[in-house]
Amino acid sequence: METNKSHKNPFKLEYISKKETFSVPDGYFDTLPTIIQAKAIESTKKSFVFNTSMALKFALPSLIFVMLVGYFGYKYQSGSISADANIEQMLADISTEEMVEYLNQSDLSSEDFLELVSFDGEQIDDFSVDLENISDEELDLLMENFNIEDLENI
């Protein structure tokens, strides 16, 4: 066993005895092989489970993609429904005079409107004219837009 030579510098590495300073508990190496064997078997089982989950790992991105497409598709559709509501509001904001002016300048006829619109009983009554209380101006307007020949077919 080397002795420390401290006559010069006691902390020179060459003068410090090279000794294994860490120890193990008694019987450590006797049980170590058994422990390692058990761990090795356990790690084999774990790697099988890990491979099964790998399949899920690949399916997960696809699932997320489908969900994202569905989400954005729903959002787009919701957006278009709210866009329709906005259009109706815009039409409601247009004054009657502006509408009449537009219709006078267009080529649309009454028959064209009737094809597009369906009325129930109450709505039709709203369009009926009270002939007993009609004014002269309103009567003139009616006569201008009403074909007198149609009266013969009534």
Next chain:
Amino acid sequence: MVIDHDDSDDLVQEVFVKIWKYLDKFRGDSQLYTWIYRIATNECLSFLAKKKKRFFLPLADVEKELSNQIDSGHHYTGDEVQMKLQKALLKLPDKQRLVFNMKYFDEMKYEQIAEITETSVGALKASYHHAVKKIEEILTNN
């Protein structure tokens, strides 16, 4: 390298399990001893790196914790000077400490260490020489 016996025990088991698991992948382009030693050193360095991250504190605190474990005397049989040497070693970067241990305590040749650590012989000689100077300075000042 890791000082604490329980940590060493975990690492030893982990190393042997890895050897058993990947033995069929051993290409034979190095000696089996070299391959096994390389697994052990890599596991050791990974463990120490994880320990430092887990602390979320400066590196000095990890060094302090390891130093305290030496002081505790559990499974430690060295005298006071050797205890000071072990504590001084903790002040070195992990890889430099690893090289020092392999050269000084295990008395391995530089060529063997180079094969295990995949570092050039020249770099290892410089690292070891620097480590020795640093340790002697720490021991003298303390």
